Amino acid sequence: NKKGFIFDLDGVIVDTAKYHFLAWKRLAKSLDIHFTEEENEQLKGVSRVRSLEKILAWGNKTISKDQFTELMSKKNEEYLSYIAEMDSSEILSDVPRVLQYLIEKQQPISLGSASKNARVILDRVDLRKHFDAIVDGNDVSKAKPDPEVFLIAAKLLNIDPKDCIVFEDSVAGVTAANTANMVSIGIGSKDVLGHADYVFNDFTEISDDFLNELINN
Numbered sequence: 001n002k003k004g005f006i007f008d009l010d011g012v013i014v015d016t017a018k019y020h021f022l023a024w025k026r027l028a029k030s031l032d033i034h035f036t037e038e039e040n041e042q043l044k045g046v047s048r049v050r051s052l053e054k055i056l057a058w059g060n061k062t063i064s065k066d067q068f069t070e071l072m073s074k075k076n077e078e079y080l081s082y083i084a085e086m087d088s089s090e091i092l093s094d095v096p097r098v099l100q101y102l103i104e105k106q107q108p109i110s111l112g113s114a115s116k117n118a119r120v121i122l123d124r125v126d127l128r129k130h131f132d133a134i135v136d137g138n139d140v141s142k143a144k145p146d147p148e149v150f151l152i153a154a155k156l157l158n159i160d161p162k163d164c165i166v167f168e169d170s171v172a173g174v175t176a177a178n179t180a181n182m183v184s185i186g187i188g189s190k191d192v193l194g195h196a197d198y199v200f201n202d203f204t205e206i207s208d209d210f211l212n213e214l215i216n217n
């Protein structure tokens with residue numbers, strides 16, 4: 001029995017939200033916008049362009065197209081400087097166990113991320129070798145909640161979408177998985193991810209038995 005296991009990256013495999021926060025906060029400050037952690041929460045799973053649009057809207061600012069482009073690249077430069085310091089100690093708890101179990105059971109594994117930095121991050125934490133396919137922000141034209149990213153992953157794995165299982169921490173990502181007709185597993189709080197088929201606080205709550213059931217159902 002083969003299922004396609006698709007992992008979001010940010011907030012599922014590694015906690016990069018703190019680095020996005022630092023970089024967005026400095027950018028907001030340079031525009032005299034006060035940017036809070038609660039607002040940063042709302043940027044989870046949201047593309048880079050859309051994130052900046054939202055920050056500008058919250059701050060009631062309009063800027064030129066050129067300035068927009070410049071701010072985007074500055075933000076990413078700073079973000080990448082944090083990423084450059086990452087190592088495998090930043091992999092979230094029990095992610096390696098779950099990957100290992102799925103590999104032992106010969107299950108196809110893909111990444112399904114909105115980030116254009118996904119490959120760099122996977123290399124930093126030395127997990128890239130475990131993925132049979134990688135689909136990230138460079139490969140899609142429509143951002144989550146559009147299911148495109150996960151449908152491309154299913155195609156690359158050569159698995160029917162209905163036989164795919166998606167691990168996601170964002171509201172938009174769970175919606176994307178549901179729309180793709182995949183099994184959605186929310187990683188985070190039930191209050192936020194109630195629309196997922198299953199919700200766990202983190203991977204330590206996901207047992208090998210549960211994974212085995214997913215494989216055999």
Ligand code: G6P
Pocket residue numbers: 010011020043044045046047048051076113114115116117118137
């Ligand atoms: C993930 C994160 C978002 C981020 C997006 C784009 O979905 O949760 O916070 O904005 O990726 O990331 P990037 O690395 O391309 O700026």
Ligand code: MG
Pocket residue numbers: 008009010011012044045168169170173
């Ligand atoms: Mg995420």
